[in-house]
Amino acid sequence: MYLLQVFVLQALWVSWCHATQHYPASWGHYDVCKSQVYAEDRLAWHYMACQPEATDMTKYLTVSLDPPNITCGDPPEMYCALENPYMCNNECDADTEELAHPPELMFDSEGRNPTTFWQSTSWKKYPKPLQVNITLSWNKTIELTDDIVLTFESGRPEQLVLEKSLDYGRTWQPYQFYASDCLDAFTMEPKAVHQLTPSTMLEIICTEAYSTGYVWKYDKTVRFEIKDRFALLAGPRLHNMASLYGQLDTTKNLRDFFTLTDLRIRLLRPATGATMVDENNLSRYFYAISDIKVQGRCKCNLHANSCVFDKGKLGCECEHNTTGPDCARCKRHYQGRAWSMGSYLPIPKVSLTYSYMLCEYFELVFKFLVILLFLVF
Ligand SMILES: *[C@@H]1O[C@H](CO)[C@@H](O)[C@H](O)[C@H]1NC(C)=O
Ligand SMILES: *[C@@H]1O[C@H](CO)[C@@H](O)[C@H](O)[C@H]1NC(C)=O
Ligand SMILES: *[C@@H]1O[C@H](CO)[C@@H](O)[C@H](O)[C@H]1NC(C)=O
Ligand SMILES: *[C@@H]1O[C@H](CO)[C@@H](O)[C@H](O)[C@H]1NC(C)=O
Numbered sequence: 001m002y003l004l005q006v007f008v009l010q011a012l013w014v015s016w017c018h019a020t021q022h023y024p025a026s027w028g029h030y031d032v033c034k035s036q037v038y039a040e041d042r043l044a045w046h047y048m049a050c051q052p053e054a055t056d057m058t059k060y061l062t063v064s065l066d067p068p069n070i071t072c073g074d075p076p077e078m079y080c081a082l083e084n085p086y087m088c089n090n091e092c093d094a095d096t097e098e099l100a101h102p103p104e105l106m107f108d109s110e111g112r113n114p115t116t117f118w119q120s121t122s123w124k125k126y127p128k129p130l131q132v133n134i135t136l137s138w139n140k141t142i143e144l145t146d147d148i149v150l151t152f153e154s155g156r157p158e159q160l161v162l163e164k165s166l167d168y169g170r171t172w173q174p175y176q177f178y179a180s181d182c183l184d185a186f187t188m189e190p191k192a193v194h195q196l197t198p199s200t201m202l203e204i205i206c207t208e209a210y211s212t213g214y215v216w217k218y219d220k221t222v223r224f225e226i227k228d229r230f231a232l233l234a235g236p237r238l239h240n241m242a243s244l245y246g247q248l249d250t251t252k253n254l255r256d257f258f259t260l261t262d263l264r265i266r267l268l269r270p271a272t273g274a275t276m277v278d279e280n281n282l283s284r285y286f287y288a289i290s291d292i293k294v295q296g297r298c299k300c301n302l303h304a305n306s307c308v309f310d311k312g313k314l315g316c317e318c319e320h321n322t323t324g325p326d327c328a329r330c331k332r333h334y335q336g337r338a339w340s341m342g343s344y345l346p347i348p349k350v351s352l353t354y355s356y357m358l359c360e361y362f363e364l365v366f367k368f369l370v371i372l373l374f375l376v377f
């Protein structure tokens with residue numbers, strides 16, 4: 001008799017376990033993405049927020065320069081080193097492959113020696129400012145997931161603005177100002193990102209941390225610090241991503257801050273390494289960039305877990321009866337709920353492991369009981 005009851009109980013328990021593992025009740029009405037994975041030698045469902053993986057977004061952009069003829073080498077030009085005007089062995093010639101410095105060389109894979117880089121014409125027209133816009137366009141909304149890193153082959157500019165557009169280049173807004181003297185260049189108080197707090201994390205600041213002169217030969221990067229801003233909500237080392245995701249779910253400003261369709265690097269004043277510009281030898285002043293890093297993912301409003309690059313165009317592979325490049329509307333003829341963004345929450349992984357462990361544990365107890373009953377009777 002007892003044996004029968006135990007068996008019935010076990011059967012009920014096992015089926016409950018299976019049901020909850022396939023669709024845990026605590027996930028409520030959220031649309032989640034799931035995929036089958038092998039975990040500890042068995043097939044299991046893995047649930048996650050419905051978004052494509054973060055990747056190197058420089059593979060999918062188009063770059064344009066303003067003015068368009070600002071790249072060096074037409075006509076050929078000789079350059080001198082900023083730190084030594086007698087060292088003039090840097091030649092740029094657009095018609096010779098080894099001596100040309102086209103914009104594509106900012107996006108090839110680096111780590112080789114010598115580095116490959118884009119280079120501008122020199123500051124021949126001093127005192128007319130030497131200004132260049134480098135515009136990166138994705139023709140798709142994307143979300144940044146890591147720091148933007150510019151690596152300069154020349155000295156780092158004395159004045160630079162990073163701008164972004166959310167509307168395919170129609171309007172622009174500043175992301176961050178960079179200057180060796182913020183008050184002088186932009187009439188802004190200098191500030192560092194680590195001075196920001198959770199309540200000021202979306203402030204647009206001017207930083208002097210990336211404009212020190214050519215003496216810092218081994219510090220050639222200019223950063224836009226995404227991770228430090230994430231850390232204001234997710235804690236150091238980003239161990240509490242649930243907190244960040246919770247805020248992203250509910251705060252449009254925060255989501256929009258990390259979202260863009262285009263980036264613009266406005267180079268406003270090249271490195272001079274001194275207070276005076278050497279007017280007799282302007283071949284020392286120019287911009288050269290060897291690498292630009294932009295890590296991010298397609299914005300799919302949490303309705304797609306993949307994004308494809310097809311015919312030169314990025315697009316989300318929309319699920320949940322949504323459609324459009326960003327899954328921002330319902331499919332035609334869909335007669336269901338009104339469109340809404342998907343959700344980052346709840347973070348399923350923890351509850352899944354927990355309910356899974358609970359099931360395993362009780363299965364063991366049942367087996368033990370069965371054996372015990374067999375022995376007793
Ligand atoms: C680029 O073109 C503009 C007009 O199209 C011209 O005024 C300027 O001198 C050119 N600059 C260079 C460096 O060739
Ligand atoms: C810059 O100075 C160096 C050394 O004095 C000289 O060799 C070079 O021709 C100068 N360049 C220009 C454009 O005057
Ligand atoms: C660069 O872009 C800004 C706006 O983002 C614009 O005002 C400026 O005219 C553009 N061109 C140059 C050469 O700076
Ligand atoms: C941007 O994408 C749209 C389709 O979403 C396409 O019609 C348009 O031609 C693209 N623009 C560029 C500049 O590639």
Ligand SMILES: *[C@@H]1O[C@H](CO)[C@@H](O)[C@H](O)[C@H]1NC(C)=O
Pocket residue numbers: 319320321334335336
């Ligand atoms: C999409 O719509 C179809 C029919 O309208 C429905 O059967 C299906 O469950 C919907 N899928 C989702 C994920 O809402």
Ligand SMILES: [Ca+2]
Pocket residue numbers: 105106107108109110115116117290291
């Ligand atoms: Ca390069």
